[in-house]
Amino acid sequence: MTRAKTGDPDAWRELYRAHAGRLVVWLGTRAHGDTAVAPEDVAAEAWLVAAQKVADFTGTSEQFAGWLFGIARNLAATHHRRSVRRRTDPGLPETLELPASDAVGEADGRDWVRRALGQLPPRERDVVACIDGVGLDVSATAEALGISAVAVRVAHHRGLRRLRAVAPAEDQSVAAASSRSR
Secondary structure, X not given: OHHHHOXXXXXXXXXXXXXHHHHHHHHHHOOOOOOOOOHHHHHHHHHHHHHHHHHHOOOOXXXXXXXXXXXXXXXXXXXXXXXXXXXXXXXXXXXXOOOOOOOHHHHHHHHHHHHHHHOOOHHHHHHHHHHHHOOOOHHHHHHHHOOOHHHHHHHHHHHHHHHHHHOOHHHHHHXXXXXXXX
C-alpha cells in the first residue's frame, strides 16, 4: 500500500490484478437502475476515484478491497439515483442481471443461481455475492456495503438459509448426505 500511495505502477498493477475481476463480477450481481451503465464502467470509475483518494486510505492491502468495493457501491448508487431522477432507463424492472454463459452445461446452473439470488432481499443478495461470489471476508464486505460486520454475518446466515430453502430437492438430498458423512 505504501508503494501504491506513492504512485508506483507495479503496486497498482498488483492491486488491479487482485481485485479488478472480483469487482466487476460483484457489480454485475447488484441490482441497478440504469442498464446503459455497465458494471465495467462503474468499476473503471471506482479505480479512478481510488487512485485519486489513495493518499487518504489508512489500511492494509487486505482492507483495500473493502474500501474499493465501498467506492464502487457509492458510485453505483449515484448512477441509480441519477437514472431515476432523469428517467434515463427504458423502464426495465430492477432485477438481478448476471452475464449469461456460453457453455450449455454451465447455463443451467447459472440460471438456477440467478433465480435463487434474485429471490433474496437486496442486503442478503449483496452479502452472499461479496462473500461467496467474489471471496471477500466479513470485514471487507462490511466496508464495501457500508454496514457493520455483525450485520454482514446475520445477512450471510439468513441469505444462505433462504438459498437452502429454494435449492432443488436433489441438491438438498446430496447436501444432507454429505453433512451426515462428516
